[in-house]
Amino acid sequence: MRSHEAGVLHGDYGHSPSWLRPPTDVNDLLPQLWAQTVQRGDDGRLTIGGVSVEQLAQEYGTPAYLLDEADFKHRLAEFRDAFAAVFDTGAVYYAGKAFLCKAVARWVAEAGVNLDICTEGELAVALAADFPADRLTFHGNNKSPGELLAALEAGVGRIVLDSYDEIDRLTDLARRLDVSPAVLLRVKAGVEAHTHEYIATAHEDQKFGLSLTAAAEAAGRIVADGVLRLNGLHSHIGSQIFDTGAFEVAARRVIGLHHSIQNDYDVELPQLCLGGGFGMAYTTQDDPRSPSELADALRKIIDHECAALGIEMPAISVEPGRAICGPSTFTLYRVGTVKPVDLDGGRIRSYVSVDGGMSDNLRTALYDASYSATLASRLSEAPPVLARVVGKHCESGDIVVKDEFLPSDVTAGDLIAVPGTGAYCRSMASNYNHVPRPPVIAVADGAARVIVRRETVADLLRLDVG
Template identity: 55%
Template structure:
């Protein structure tokens, strides 16, 4: 069928999969996607493409879900839970403000992220600082800002943080609060590069050979440091709660080992994040209330077995809060049929962005879905591959997807679940300008991170 013929064979627009798209997403009878009551054709006209469109109400709802679920699950145990928003997933001044307004703290892992949180007005006591290779200046700034925790990642860093604490005049009466990051050997996550608790990688101190126990003991030997507890993070995009439960048991065992060896019972355990979302219709996001109840049950049982009090718990969701809030809107450019090795035809659909605004498919073989967003399109579909505009054959947004056969230059294509690690990992490869982040809420749209300009690029080039 020709494109013209296909265009005549219209059908009702496919419904939106609620677990993939933002809460406010709707689609009209003529196939136009809207977010928070604003259709994407208007958003594209007003802000250009590509653009990240972030549903503020959805972000706030996800933040509240974590706070409420974990508070309700752990209150009967006589303890509380601090929910730290993992800023690495996506951080801006506006987002940091929203997180704090919804009862979250903010986890940072560089001086830049720390600067954004502080600019947003987040008190130092509600900020954590991570990082496997913190600079002296990052450590000093964290101490100056009186962050609520510095998560130390190596034996050498224990000594460096202690030295920085002494240099800042901190003593046993006013110690710097720290946690020790522990690798528990529990492998979880959708790709080797995002499974972070196995021993052969850069993060943390291993349980093996008593190393983690020795690190915790070493912190206790520094009066200018306060050992809050142990921290662990087992991976990312995990959709099964069992790994988190096993990890919690392991960490409680380490807590008791330190107690038996030194008499010190750590008041807190940080169980990290890594909670999975749905990127495609066939994936199932982790059930947050169920996860909270399961973890609370495991922790209660283990503490009863060990005869110890239940520690204060902290967690660090990032993707699970911001991931599904955002849709990237692209404009379609070149549409090209290509005959592939098996003799079939694949339609290559090029968009005006690509790996510079979403590197995850190239890094992790990450899968996404998409839909034609400015009209219904033909009932007939074709096998397609959505690709970017960069000078790389691996510049693929979606490797294999069925799209309307009449998709054409000028159409808008919307890719959901791009809130996490889209803008935060964006680059200027090929000197492409990074897209804006546009927050939408109750029929209003505002830019919270503006689009880069050529002047921004050239301002860094000193000739």
């Protein structure tokens, strides 16, 4: 599943995917795609947290990421409670790479959920929000000496080591500071997750982690040095995963390695992290499992593998990100132009151009990702037409929603909402074509507030020292 280097327009697919069907009512909202408080009023306008999108557009402009604060906090609590019920309190680490800002870090801390970070910048955000450093896990395949030093000085709870170079680097720093940080070894279990190849992370031919053999040797080196505290292993097989079958194979191999390391080096490994990657619904073709279903399924897998080896189950942790923040947010755009295009056989596709694009949602171009969309500012009685929501950037691959049925009377000035943009959209946003990045607006109980402000042209020029 590789996107064409010239953009998704050049991918090999027909005029619309087989799963996409014209809606019975083009004004319907499918609940599985939207945050909990999103509704369509009698006037046809969407509301979030009790606030109309027209009001939000007037006050904050478009494009904008609109975040349902109650929905975000509910999903945090749902994962926390589901995994605490079958594993232990503290099992969940929110994956900050999906979306992180100071407000989110505070919500995570208040929920009693831990936090997974992977750069010095993410560490800085967490510390600025007064997140407890001992509840942080620091990831990354190429952590610099400066990043590792910052992690040690902050007192980060766990550092995930990804290579022999990082082991040597952290060992030297720990000796210099006379500290003994807790570490996990990232293992690639040789499992192909059923997802896009760029976000499948446990097969052998990719940049993350150590092979099973290399990880066993690395564990021996850490134990022999006696500087770092080897607390366990870490395995992550990919993202946007719906089938727990891949976790079963990965768990079998990683728990087998866990057992071997304990026996071979006479050491106890108290922790095992299974990573995250739990999927969410972007379109009607997606059917994610609930947190309780995921926790129950993983518990059965771990129990089975530990029983087969006759060992006690280590403390299990997971790192959901997308499944928590993704559904909580939608992006609101203003339509600029509408262009009907004649397809072969007399079919029409409506190209709906909005005031954002690949600078605020790169995933369609990068991963050939699918999204949904709806007319957000009014009701329509017009028949649906096959549409493609595209951006304002100078790229043919600048597509936000490849295929969707929208009312045939969508016109300039209308508002379009694209659900499921809470994960990786703001995190991956860019200033391509010198377009400032949109704000993130949190909405709850009839009130809205900016948690990440809109960039301005002045911000862009401030960096250009020319």
